Amino acid sequence: MAITEYEDKIKDIVENLDKEEFIFEFLSVYSKIAKSTITKLRKGTNNLSKVPGEYHLKNKLYFKQVSGDTLQAFTDLVSKISQQNVNPRYIMVTDFKNLIARDTKTQETIDIDFKKLPRNFEFFLAWNGIEKADFERENPADLKAAERFAKLYDTLLKDNERISRHGLNLFLIRLLFCLFAEDTGVFEKDIFTNTIKSMTKEDGSDLNCRIQELFEFLDTKIRPEDTPAWLRKFPYVNGQLFTEQHTNVVFSKKSRNLIIEAGELIGWDKVNPDILGSMLQAVASEDKRSHLGMHYTSVPNIMKVINPLFLDDLHEEFEKAKGNETKLNNLLERMRKMKFMDPACGSGNFLIITYKELRRLEMDIFEELGKINNSTMYVPTIDLGQFYGIEIEDFAVDVTRLSLYIADHQMNLELKRRYGDYLRETLPLHKVGDIRCGNALRLNWNEILPHEKDDEVYLFGNPPYLGASGQNQDQKKDMEFVLGKVKGYKKLDFIAAWFYLGMEYCKETKARYAFVTTNSICQGEQVNLLWTPILKFMQIIFAYQSFKWANNAKRNAGVTVVIIGISSRNEKNIEKRIYSINNYIKKVKIISPYLIETENESLIVENTKKTLNKLPLMSKGSSPTDGGYLLMSDEEGKTVLEKYDGINDILKKYVGSKEFINGYYRYTIWIADDDIKTWKNNKFISERLKKITEYRDKKKGTVKKLADKPWKYVSQGRFSETLSKKNRTGYNIIVPRVSSENRIYVPMGTVDDNTVISDSAMAIYDAPLWLLGLLESRMHMVWLENVGGKLETRYRYSAGLVYNTFPVPELSTRRKNEIEELIGNILDIREEEGGTLAELYGSPLAAKNPKPMNPRLLEAHKELDKVVDRAYKSTDFKDDNERLALLLNMYSEMVNKKG
DNA sequence: TATCCGACATGGA
DNA sequence: TCCATGTCGGATA
Numbered sequence: 001m002a003i004t005e006y007e008d009k010i011k012d013i014v015e016n017l018d019k020e021e022f023i024f025e026f027l028s029v030y031s032k033i034a035k036s037t038i039t040k041l042r043k044g045t046n047n048l049s050k051v052p053g054e055y056h057l058k059n060k061l062y063f064k065q066v067s068g069d070t071l072q073a074f075t076d077l078v079s080k081i082s083q084q085n086v087n088p089r090y091i092m093v094t095d096f097k098n099l100i101a102r103d104t105k106t107q108e109t110i111d112i113d114f115k116k117l118p119r120n121f122e123f124f125l126a127w128n129g130i131e132k133a134d135f136e137r138e139n140p141a142d143l144k145a146a147e148r149f150a151k152l153y154d155t156l157l158k159d160n161e162r163i164s165r166h167g168l169n170l171f172l173i174r175l176l177f178c179l180f181a182e183d184t185g186v187f188e189k190d191i192f193t194n195t196i197k198s199m200t201k202e203d204g205s206d207l208n209c210r211i212q213e214l215f216e217f218l219d220t221k222i223r224p225e226d227t228p229a230w231l232r233k234f235p236y237v238n239g240q241l242f243t244e245q246h247t248n249v250v251f252s253k254k255s256r257n258l259i260i261e262a263g264e265l266i267g268w269d270k271v272n273p274d275i276l277g278s279m280l281q282a283v284a285s286e287d288k289r290s291h292l293g294m295h296y297t298s299v300p301n302i303m304k305v306i307n308p309l310f311l312d313d314l315h316e317e318f319e320k321a322k323g324n325e326t327k328l329n330n331l332l333e334r335m336r337k338m339k340f341m342d343p344a345c346g347s348g349n350f351l352i353i354t355y356k357e358l359r360r361l362e363m364d365i366f367e368e369l370g371k372i373n374n375s376t377m378y379v380p381t382i383d384l385g386q387f388y389g390i391e392i393e394d395f396a397v398d399v400t401r402l403s404l405y406i407a408d409h410q411m412n413l414e415l416k417r418r419y420g421d422y423l424r425e426t427l428p429l430h431k432v433g434d435i436r437c438g439n440a441l442r443l444n445w446n447e448i449l450p451h452e453k454d455d456e457v458y459l460f461g462n463p464p465y466l467g468a469s470g471q472n473q474d475q476k477k478d479m480e481f482v483l484g485k486v487k488g489y490k491k492l493d494f495i496a497a498w499f500y501l502g503m504e505y506c507k508e509t510k511a512r513y514a515f516v517t518t519n520s521i522c523q524g525e526q527v528n529l530l531w532t533p534i535l536k537f538m539q540i541i542f543a544y545q546s547f548k549w550a551n552n553a554k555r556n557a558g559v560t561v562v563i564i565g566i567s568s569r570n571e572k573n574i575e576k577r578i579y580s581i582n583n584y585i586k587k588v589k590i591i592s593p594y595l596i597e598t599e600n601e602s603l604i605v606e607n608t609k610k611t612l613n614k615l616p617l618m619s620k621g622s623s624p625t626d627g628g629y630l631l632m633s634d635e636e637g638k639t640v641l642e643k644y645d646g647i648n649d650i651l652k653k654y655v656g657s658k659e660f661i662n663g664y665y666r667y668t669i670w671i672a673d674d675d676i677k678t679w680k681n682n683k684f685i686s687e688r689l690k691k692i693t694e695y696r697d698k699k700k701g702t703v704k705k706l707a708d709k710p711w712k713y714v715s716q717g718r719f720s721e722t723l724s725k726k727n728r729t730g731y732n733i734i735v736p737r738v739s740s741e742n743r744i745y746v747p748m749g750t751v752d753d754n755t756v757i758s759d760s761a762m763a764i765y766d767a768p769l770w771l772l773g774l775l776e777s778r779m780h781m782v783w784l785e786n787v788g789g790k791l792e793t794r795y796r797y798s799a800g801l802v803y804n805t806f807p808v809p810e811l812s813t814r815r816k817n818e819i820e821e822l823i824g825n826i827l828d829i830r831e832e833e834g835g836t837l838a839e840l841y842g843s844p845l846a847a848k849n850p851k852p853m854n855p856r857l858l859e860a861h862k863e864l865d866k867v868v869d870r871a872y873k874s875t876d877f878k879d880d881n882e883r884l885a886l887l888l889n890m891y892s893e894m895v896n897k898k899g
Numbered sequence: 900t901a902t903c904c905g906a907c908a909t910g911g912a
Numbered sequence: 913t914c915c916a917t918g919t920c921g922g923a924t925a
Contacts, residue, residue: 467906488924493904525903703921740916741917789904794917798904
């Protein structure tokens with residue numbers, strides 16, 4: 001059942017109250033309580049209490065209808081129950097004005113206005129087998145609010161087809177403000193909802209007029225004498241929130257009710273402005289509705305950005321300043337001058353969290369000041385005017401401003417709670433810094449938030465990620481606008497533009513920046529393209545290594561992220577920190593753009609087409625680009641082989657990474673140009689070829705050109721060429737392009753000439769066996785792990801980055817023979833032990849359910865490692881870091897030699 | 900022509 | 913719905 005259904009049903013019961021029937025109707029809302037149980041309770045057959053007005057349903061509820069002092073009645077009932085040997089989950093009393101209920105398991109008690117029962121439906125969810133704590137974790141008030149809000153939004157859109165989006169959005173923002181204000185003490189309690197309820201007609205026809213009058217009045221500082229009484233109770237709001245002219249909105253009975261329900265059923269005081277904002281933003285943009293909230297940054301992740309960027313430092317300074325009035329005041333002065341900008345602020349959650357954290361620190365400081373000098377006056381330090389943002393969607397801009405007001409008010413309440421005598425008024429609203437609506441990649445950030453060399457300014461956020469092949473024309477133009485001068489910029493992720501602009505804003509100043517980003521900009525070919533130019537002026541001061549994106553949205557975005565903090569190179573002696581999983585912190589001197597400790601951050605491996613190491617050519621396997629019509633499963637292949645005589649001439653096994661690792665194969669049609677005459681009239685073949693022609697015709701470029709030769713692979717690597725070579729003695733080596741990072745070694749191997757290596761794997765045709773041994777070695781694994789690209793965190797093997805750049809020392813014939821023998825041994829053990837490579841290599845590095853690698857195989861690999869290690873260095877390596885350092889040094893020598 | 904990538908894709912528990 | 917682990921074709925050089 002949807003959350004809102006519980007509320008709606010209970011609301012119906014409360015509004016059409018039948019006191020005698022109430023408890024039965026209420027129980028029936030909770031579907032796990034059987035109808036028959038309720039019927040029996042009504043008849044009294046299973047009512048364990050014989051007192052009139054009392055209902056005791058075994059293990060579930062002890063209910064009493066009372067009159068007079070409910071609290072006294074409740075206390076009496078509790079003590080009465082405690083004397084019996086019974087254990088009802090809930091105890092509830094009500095006089096239908098007030099209601100008190102206790103959950104005897106959690107000992108939680110609610111004492112509420114009877115009319116607020118619908119809002120508290122989740123308190124009783126244990127009846128349905130759902131514990132309240134679990135429910136709240138999965139269905140926060142924010143989600144509930146967003147769900148109701150989406151309904152209202154859709155209804156208003158249907159009733160107002162011609163209205164401008166901006167006008168509608170503005171109305172909704174103001175509505176949200178009013179609902180929030182009446183629940184949190186900015187306005188008089190429930191005044192907005194009650195006004196609408198009592199002052200407008202049920203069909204909604206005059207609601208627009210009243211709303212317009214109200215909004216205008218909220219923006220009027222000097223209250224006219226003739227203000228009608230119903231308006232006079234509303235205060236002056238300012239903050240420009242109600243300044244713009246209200247756009248007329250058509251209301252219906254339905255939309256009016258939805259507004260009233262939003263007021264009555266949602267506890268706006270429980271709503272987090274940071275999360276709500278992201279939900280609202282998603283509601284308002286149709287295309288994003290499907291991934292509601294997918295991309296909002298969770299509070300823990302925001303903390304990972306702002307803590308190391310500036311908050312840790314402020315807290316540290318606070319600790320040092322404790323007991324010293326001057327130092328404390330200096331810290332406040334410093335905080336007052338700080339400025340913050342999120343150049344992709346969305347609905348502003350980074351700004352909100354930052355604002356709240358600073359206000360809390362401010363309170364702590366005043367508490368300390370109070371201890372030193374108890375006549376300390378509270379002077380507001382942190383102001384909304386210190387917060388800036390850029391956002392492309394105008395609704396989100398409004399949500400950001402609104403959310404900042406809400407955050408401000410929440411902190412004012414917290415201040416009052418903590419120190420009753422320190423007061424800060426929410427109204428009139430304070431002015432927020434520039435939250436600019438526009439394209440962050442086209443705007444001059446320094447014009448929005450101008451700063452001097454020594455100003456303390458921080459930029460942060462979670463800008464959009466988009467790989468090179470997913471960018472649309474506009475985004476590509478934006479990339480060119482920002483990164484046009486950067487070599488190879490077209491291969492960079494969209495977020496690279498933010499990192500580049502961050503550099504331009506912060507370089508040679510004290511300003512710093514940190515973003516949450518896809519980890520791919522710190523892997524593979526993007527490392528050189530992006531970081532070589534940025535590191536000319538900047539340095540990485542902290543980094544969170546790869547972790548999986550997660551927030552509370554129903555469906556999470558599928559991406560692995562890192563967090564990178566950056567300052568100007570001019571800032572010396574910064575202690576840099578690398579945070580890895582489990583929040584293990586390592587303090588280091590230099591952080592490389594691969595986000596690991598390094599001695600030289602310019603040791604970056606560049607994608608290279610030519611081999612730098614004289615190894616035989618590696619190429620990608622063959623790619624059919626056939627829409628799947630050249631391929632068939634093992635099973636289908638065997639059927640075909642039986643059905644058509646001689647077809648085995650043109651059927652080959654087809655093996656990619658998945659097939660190779662998991663020990664199976666598919667079949668592919670593989671027809672040489674000369675043989676096509678023989679086969680084009682075969683029914684099975686011709687049907688498939690026709691489909692391929694159709695498929696390729698819809699494409700463009702090379703693929704389309706091959707539409708009339710459908711049997712041909714679009715790219716064959718060097719396979720055909722190899723097949724035509726006579727007197728071959730080498731092996732066809734297969735290397736999976738993508739494979740699990742949970743294995744110690746990437747399984748590689750050899751296949752015969754009757755097997756097509758698919759483009760999901762790399763291939764070295766007609767190669768010596770020692771080469772396979774070299775590639776399977778620890779040395780090569782370390783290289784792959786550190787300089788190769790990744791698919792999230794999977795290993796991604798590529799020729800340009802990994803194979804061609806791999807530094808190889810002089811190998812004597814004797815050593816080659818030794819390697820050959822050891823890799824031969826490994827291949828034998830694989831055969832002897834049996835099972836798939838996935839089973840043999842296991843997943844020993846998995847965090848949750850590690851599966852061991854076959855011990856015999858592991859031993860054989862270690863022997864191979866020793867021999868290969870020895871080719872690089874005469875003594876043992878301490879660890880993989882030492883291997884990597886040696887390889888990187890060899891690499892840089894190799895590159896320098898080439899000039 | 901040959902990649903290197905994917906706010907992913909997909910199959911199995 | 914989570915968890916483990918690798919397809920396939922596009923845009924680019």
